[in-house]
Amino acid sequence: MSEVLAVDAVDVTKRYGELTAVDAITMQVGQGEVYGVLGPNGAGKTTFLRMLFGLIRPDAGTIKLFGQTREQAGTRSLDGVAGFIESPRFYPYLSGRRNLEGLARLDGGAAPGRLDEVLEVVDLADRAGDKVGGYSFGMRQRLGVAASLLRDPQLLVLDEPANGLDPAGIRDMRALVKRLAAGGLTVLLSSHDMGEVEEICDNVTIMRTGTVVYHGGIAQLRHQAPEQGHRIVTGDNARALALAPDPDPSLRVVPGADGALIAYGAQEQIDAYITTVVTAGVPLRGLRLTEAPLESLFFMLTESAPGGVPHALDHPAAEAAR
């Protein structure tokens, strides 16, 4: 990995009147990384990405892309950087190809044949002559990726690329991002979907209301995530709870917030406990897995009060803020 960071943002702040949309965010993305920016809607992800591209001027802090700031290098600071913010937009009265030709001219022109290559990559070669006004949402997303690839980027910034896509479109978009990343591209991916980031990214910054609440590796995050349990609903939860074995490290059954029981433990222990409950004549009315551990942690980080965040995660968040 090169010593020059692809993204080096330090204490970046953006305010709109009383509202602080992004509050002193620090984020470093090394070259070759696949990095996730995760947070619920309104967390400040898009505002941050717009600042990366120079669409919005930060009120404080510095942003360097491959070592260059906007103030020093102007639009040259975007050399090697491409992507799109929210859904990509094009001129509906022009064809996909014509849109790409024009955007290539705004980059000083594309190498001969490059346009066809990128259209091929996103599987739009057959529809390139059609007006963009007739494209589906997914096709526009793919054209957005094609427009980004035209710049031969080293850093690809994608803001919720799967947003609005149907399941097949999401699968294809994720596969495309993985393939691009496998080619050595640095990818900065924003999402509100933990599963998407977990599947694609190595490192992640989790944001909540403009601040960083976690910054670090997905593996470390996974390590800190709460255990996944089984949510059990019976006809007599009090009796079912009483049937749980006494303090047993291999099986814990606790009352959940909604009155159901949550059982944690190895699958065999859970199976045995459920058999015990049913054999005892307690009617079993519902059984399902609780939220995925990372998803559960994401909700804890982005929705809970500060006291609710696992203690072990405070440290990296504080580090990131510094």
Added chain:
Amino acid sequence: MSTAAETIEPLASPPRARHRAPSLVDATWWELSKLTAQVRARATLLICLVAPVLIVVVINGQGRPPKDTLYGRYIHHSGFAVPLLMLGFAGQWILPLLTAIVAGDIFAGEDQHGTWKTVLTRSASRAQILWAKTITAVAFALVVLVVLAVSTILSSVVIVGHQPLTGLTGQVIPSGTAARLVVASWATAVAPLLGFTCLAILLSIRTRNPAFGIAAPVVAGMIMQLIGSLGGVEAIRPLLLTTPFESWHGLLAEHPFTGPLTTGLIVCAVWCVLCLAAGLVSLLRRDITEG
């Protein structure tokens, strides 16, 4: 697009070649490409080509000429009178509207389509984009004026004839001189037309609304005419953008005078500079939060 595969096949490799910086020519080429693809722009040019012919035919067929308007009484006497009658009329609101159709939309259209973020995440600077759009809007305004003038003059001469023209001080102007003066009169509309173009550009940038960007210059022109027609505003009148549309009157006098023309050029230049400077500052400072 390929479907998810068990083995991930790499698609991209880190950069091949550094792109050359885009020039103003590149950005202008792109703006002109977009403009020529728009039905509205093509329809406007078609109207400028065809409408004068129809108007000349209708005017020529009228038994009673519009005597209360400048050159109205001479429309049956000389084919050179009709273009001057139409120039006087065009300066009131038609030329501001025709230029605003493109200039009032050229920036606000990016807001409407949400394409600012698409354009401004490329290598062209905001200043380059502004100048490219300005050049495009100015080019369109000039083409519109030329098409309108040529269509009007030619159709008038063909349909009515090329008889000598009566000057504004009653002198008779031979056909050859009249033709030159009519062309020169239409040429005097260039400066105020560009003034309105720059005003429309500023409004397009500031309002971010194509409808407002197109309509507001027309309304502004009408208000300026209203102010110009009031008594006691002699000091303000030369500063209005609509006044230079009348500067051709001096060319048609027996002893031509060009004072209003010179003043009009300076006033229009100031309007252009102020509008473009304000527009540039506004665009450079703007946060692109929509789209």
